[in-house]
Amino acid sequence: MPTTNDKDMCCSPLHGSGGNSQSTPIVLTDALGNTWCADCQHRGELVNWGKRHGWPELEIYPYAMAEGAYYWQMTATQGDESRVWSFLGLIEMLDATTEVA
Numbered sequence: 001m002p003t004t005n006d007k008d009m010c011c012s013p014l015h016g017s018g019g020n021s022q023s024t025p026i027v028l029t030d031a032l033g034n035t036w037c038a039d040c041q042h043r044g045e046l047v048n049w050g051k052r053h054g055w056p057e058l059e060i061y062p063y064a065m066a067e068g069a070y071y072w073q074m075t076a077t078q079g080d081e082s083r084v085w086s087f088l089g090l091i092e093m094l095d096a097t098t099e100v101a
């Protein structure tokens with residue numbers, strides 16, 4: 001099981017347990033306690049959005065995420081960049097839609 005609790009370690013698969021292990025300045029700790037460097041803080045913002053909205057199910061082709069904090073956590077800490085950015089684009093759209101409604 002990957003260790004993602006080191007406080008000085010970015011939780012991104014690009015920087016943390018995914019192989020390219022390195023200590024980086026942490027700029028964001030998200031609602032689940034994951035720590036992120038400046039390059040990866042969008043992953044923490046994804047988690048914080050999920051928390052605010054009750055960890056909903058999301059689907060944006062070709063990606064899908066089931067309901068629940070566990071799946072958000074897995075996406076944030078294991079998902080590749082394309083997947084994470086797709087969900088970020090989707091929630092941005094959902095926010096815009098909600099404001100209009």
Ligand SMILES: [Zn+2]
Pocket residue numbers: 010011012014015024036037038039040
């Ligand atoms: Zn990082």
